[in-house]
Amino acid sequence: MLDPMPHAPEPAPPAGGLLPVVPWVALDRRRYRALRRGGRARPAIVLGRPAAGRATVVFVHGRGGYPAQFAALARALDPVADTAAFVWEDRARLVPSAEALRTDVLALPGRVAIVAASLGALLPAYLGATDPDGRLGSLGAVYLNPLIGGSRWADADRALAVLGDLPALRWLHDVKRLVQRTCFPPVVQDLAPESAFQQAVFGRASRPSSFAHATKIVFTERPGAEPDVRASRVRRFFGRPRRELLARMGDVVDVAAEHRTGHAAPLANAAIALGPIVEVLRGLGAPASSP
Numbered sequence: 554m555l556d557p558m559p560h561a562p563e564p565a566p567p568a569g570g571l572l573p574v575v576p577w578v579a580l581d582r583r584r585y586r587a588l589r590r591g592g593r594a595r596p597a598i599v600l601g602r603p604a605a606g607r608a609t610v611v612f613v614h615g616r617g618g619y620p621a622q623f624a625a626l627a628r629a630l631d632p633v634a635d636t637a638a639f640v641w642e643d644r645a646r647l648v649p650s651a652e653a654l655r656t657d658v659l660a661l662p663g664r665v666a667i668v669a670a671s672l673g674a675l676l677p678a679y680l681g682a683t684d685p686d687g688r689l690g691s692l693g694a695v696y697l698n699p700l701i702g703g704s705r706w707a708d709a710d711r712a713l714a715v716l717g718d719l720p721a722l723r724w725l726h727d728v729k730r731l732v733q734r735t736c737f738p739p740v741v742q743d744l745a746p747e748s749a750f751q752q753a754v755f756g757r758a759s760r761p762s763s764f765a766h767a768t769k770i771v772f773t774e775r776p777g778a779e780p781d782v783r784a785s786r787v788r789r790f791f792g793r794p795r796r797e798l799l800a801r802m803g804d805v806v807d808v809a810a811e812h813r814t815g816h817a818a819p820l821a822n823a824a825i826a827l828g829p830i831v832e833v834l835r836g837l838g839a840p841a842s843s844p
Contacts (some may be wrong), residue, residue, distance in 0.1 A: 596653035600838035615671030644738035666693035674699030681762025693833035702782035707744035757792040761801040768803025768830035773818035
């Protein structure tokens with residue numbers, strides 16, 4: 554839930570007794586950091602206005618992100634969907650936030666699509682891979698530059714990636730994990746490809762996403778500049794090539810070359826993500842008219 558924002562209106566009572574209504578598009582970087590520093594935000598979906606019986610698009614920011622990054626997309630989607638934001642602490646371990654997202658998504662009425670960026674895409678990806686009963690099978694999702702297999706920086710630098718794979722030097726990975734626990738935010742532990750979190754989403758024993766059929770994946774990164782685990786190491790950790798991991802999550806969207814300008818491109822240019830979102834909404838049975 555979210556306590557009142559500094560110098561902002563009080564949150565309205567929970568919509569339908571479930572989720573709070575707050576002006577989340579006003580949560581820019583400064584306000585969002587103030588909320589988190591004050592400990593007044595715990596993982597929850599907040600609605601921009603009371604649910605009106607339309608489809609709901611839930612935005613999930615990435616590392617260092619904030620809800621207002623999605624304001625342009627929210628405005629563009631206004632004719633066809635209600636919008637909401639998931640507020641969460643992106644420096645904390647990922648499973649508690651993912652489970653909070655699961656609880657709130659299941660509380661939303663009607664059709665729901667999640668639009669998640671970068672690190673934030675790991676939360677719905679975890680939900681889809683840990684949904685054996687298919688309770689989330691009616692969801693839709695759009696992932697914007699998701700971190701496939703975690704982060705290359707949480708994996709290792711190039712020297713450790715080579716030396717740590719030698720049997721006599723496996724202890725280097727224990728040193729790495731100790732450094733991660735003591736010197737970095739807790740989330741880094743869940744971004745290492747060998748972590749329980751990444752294995753639950755991508756590992757040999759993981760399940761394909763229960764809503765892969767209604768998921769679009771958008772990549773706009775320049776070749777070689779991707780922040781996720783290097784493709785050459787994906788099979789080693791997960792037993793499958795990268796393209797197979799992606800197929801188990803959803804369909805990769807063909808992005809025009811001029812839009813492949815970097816990791817933040819879909820947030821800087823709302824038009825990149827708008828088409829895939831509308832396509833997912835149509836697949837969920839939302840109105841066919843484009844925003």
